[in-house]
Structure formats: C-alpha cells, structure tokens
Amino acid sequence: MSSPDLLPRRPGDRPGDRPGTGADADGRRRPAGRWSRRTLAAGTVLAAAAALVGLAALTGLWPAALLDPGAAWLAGAASPRAAVVVQTVAALVGTGGGIAALAGALPRRAGAVLATAELAVFGILLQGTATLAVLGYLVAMALPAAVVVVLVQVVRRYPTARWAVGVPALALLAAGAVAAREPLAALAAHLGGALAAQAGRLVTVLLVLGVGTAWAGVLAATLAGTPALDRATAWVVRHRVPITVVAACGPLPYALVRLTWLTPWPLLGHEALDLPTRIWGLTLSGGAWLGVVLTLGLVRPWGEVFPRWVPRLAGRPVPVAAAAVPGGLVAAAVTFAAVPMLLLLPDDGLVPVLVSAVVFPCWLWGPALALAVWGYVGHRTFSGARAPGRMAP
Known part of the structure; x- marks a missing residue:
C-alpha cells in the first residue's frame, strides 16, 4: 500500500492514488474509510469497556464468577483469574492500538497483527x-x-x-x-430471576x-482491496x-x-x-x-x-x-x-x-x-x- 496508515485519514484520493479512483497506484482498491473507521472505532470502544470490566473484576467490584469455565476456555484450562488478567491486558492493548490507528499513527501491517492478536484472545481463549x-x-x-x-x-x-x-x-x-x-x-x-442473578456474567459474555x-x-477491513481477498470475495x-x-x-x-x-x-x-x-x-x-x-x-x-x-x-x-x-x-x-x-x-x-x-x-x-x-x-x-x-x- 502507498501509505503506512492502517486507515485513510479521510475519504477521497491520497498521494499515490490514481486520481478519482480511490485505489492505490497499483490498482488495488482500498477499503472504504467510513466503514473501516467505524469498525475500528467500535473495536476500540468495546476493548476499553472490556478493560474496565476486567479491572473491576480484579479489584472485586465485578462478580467473582466473571469468567468461569463455561464462559471462557482459558478459565477452565488455567484459572478464572488468569482469564480476567488476559482479558484486561489484551483489552488495554486493543484500546491503545485502536487509538493509534484512528490517529493514523499505526502502520497497516502492525494493525493487521494487532487485529489478529485481539481476535485470537477474544475469539478463542476467552470464548466458551x-x-x-x-x-x-x-x-x-x-x-x-x-x-x-x-x-x-x-x-x-x-x-x-x-x-x-x-x-x-x-x-x-x-x-x-x-x-x-x-x-x-x-x-x-x-x-427474570435468572437474568437478575447472572447480569454481570451476561454482560461480560456479550462484551467479549x-x-x-x-x-x-x-482485520477484514485491513485486508480489503488486496487481490487475494478480491478473488475470494468473487x-x-x-x-x-x-x-x-x-x-x-x-x-x-x-x-x-x-x-x-x-x-x-x-x-x-x-x-x-x-x-x-x-x-x-x-x-x-x-x-x-x-x-x-x-x-x-x-x-x-x-x-x-x-x-x-x-x-x-x-x-x-x-x-x-x-x-x-x-x-x-x-x-x-x-x-x-x-x-x-x-x-x-x-x-x-x-x-x-x-x-x-x-x-x-x-x-x-x-x-x-x-x-x-x-x-x-x-x-x-x-x-x-x-x-x-x-x-x-
């Protein structure tokens, strides 16, 4: 890609684009900035919320059964506290990386690595x-x-x-x-009673x-516009x-x-x-x-x-x-x-x-x-x- 940013700072042409095409100089389409930014903003905000929930759980302000073995694979493989620690650290990293990407300070390849890591933690380790x-x-x-x-x-x-x-x-x-x-x-x-009793656990499961x-x-927005993904989409x-x-x-x-x-x-x-x-x-x-x-x-x-x-x-x-x-x-x-x-x-x-x-x-x-x-x-x-x-x- 002609720019190291994970996302374009605004829609429209950039240096290195073919005029009026919204594509890179080599003809590859860029992901729509609007969709990419919204997705990244959502990931950043949700990661920040997950970090707050994790910190609250570690300090005893959130339900103790936050991530039991049924809610997170890592809680059963290691311990619930280990799962909460991993959630908190990964969420803080995602929040910081997301803010950097939204500011245009994160290279695209680093953004792809960050998205992959967040997906691995929140999509595998913390799932149940x-x-x-x-x-x-x-x-x-x-x-x-x-x-x-x-x-x-x-x-x-x-x-x-x-x-x-x-x-x-x-x-x-x-x-x-x-x-x-x-x-x-x-x-x-x-x-109704079950919802009230398990409210904290439900919020955590949905947040993760x-x-x-x-x-x-x-990650999909980061890879969008590459020839391989275009062929797969077709x-x-x-x-x-x-x-x-x-x-x-x-x-x-x-x-x-x-x-x-x-x-x-x-x-x-x-x-x-x-x-x-x-x-x-x-x-x-x-x-x-x-x-x-x-x-x-x-x-x-x-x-x-x-x-x-x-x-x-x-x-x-x-x-x-x-x-x-x-x-x-x-x-x-x-x-x-x-x-x-x-x-x-x-x-x-x-x-x-x-x-x-x-x-x-x-x-x-x-x-x-x-x-x-x-x-x-x-x-x-x-x-x-x-x-x-x-x-x-």
Missing part, C-alpha cells in the same frame, strides 16, 4: 459454550414480542392474509396466553463476543446461494430436537418435564427457526428491500449493515463456540459424539454463516446490486 447459550436465550425471550409485532403488521398491511392468518393467529396466541397464564407467569418469574467480532471486522459471491442454504440448515437439528419437548419423548431432557419447561423448549425452537428464516433472507429479495409489513421502511433498500452486523455477530458467536463445543463432546462412544456434533453443528454452521454474510456484503457492495429505485450502499 456460554456465548451461544446467552444469545440463544436472549433471542428466545424476545421471540414472542417479535411474533406479535409481525402478526399485527400482517393484519395492517395484507387484506387477504388479515383474516386467513393474522387475526386467527393473534386470537390463538391470546387464548393460549389466557389458558396457560400460570405456567407462563412461572416461566417469566424464573427467567462484541470485542472479538469487532476486531474480526477490523468466489463467495458466485456460490453464496448454496453456502447460505447450508448455513440456514445449521440451527435446524436443534430446532427439531426442542420440538420433541412437546411430546412424551423429549430429547436432551427427561420425561418428567413440567409445562413451563415445555413452553420454554418451544420458544427455544422458535428462536432457531427464526435463525433459519433470517439466514435465507441473505439471498432473498426481502433481504435487500424491506417488505410491505415493515413499518415506515417498506419498499426501501435494506442497509447492508442491518443484515451484516447481526449476521456477523451470530456467525462469530457460533464460530467462536465451535472449539469449546467440540471439546465437550462425550467420550463414551462414536454414536454420542456424532449425535452431539449433528445437534450442535457449530463446526459447520459458524463458518458457513460467516461465508453467507460475506457473500451478502460482497453482492450488495461490489456486484453492482440495485434495489428498486435506489442503488444499494
């Missing part, structure tokens, strides 16, 4: 099975409200489906809520995930439909297993499940099904243009970040959890190992989802894709 569990539980808890909002919009926007789908589904949900009000209240009380994801984005865009279908199948085994909790033969559970637990299993399954649908949206028209039932945004192009950021976050969470999940596979025979690897296919689902998001971004950004009436960002 708790990351995926936390995201799954949060999505499941938000699912009922999301379903109600969608059904209300169906009633408002689709006259044909209003009486065939919207009104009957809302009436069925209302009747079910009344009939099962006691188990639903017990479930809500249990979940955010830092790892942000620095993965910084290949991913060409094959993005089958890749996305594979990614959409990732949560299916879990979704189907949780549905068995409504039968007398629940899998991954005991037969004496009470009604609140069975309802929770249905909700977890619904969250997985939502993941299937949203993943397929990466290759469907409504993934590029908001459909009619979306309030205030119907017909407008979907911002690339609106799909790429949450999709990338989930892809990072699943990929980061792949190694801890493989380490937890049962060692009592081949069949249990295969069952666990199929029910929780993080080893396939995470990379496939990351490639699907990559293909979506490449298609929208570099392929000249257009939404009706407006050019995609």
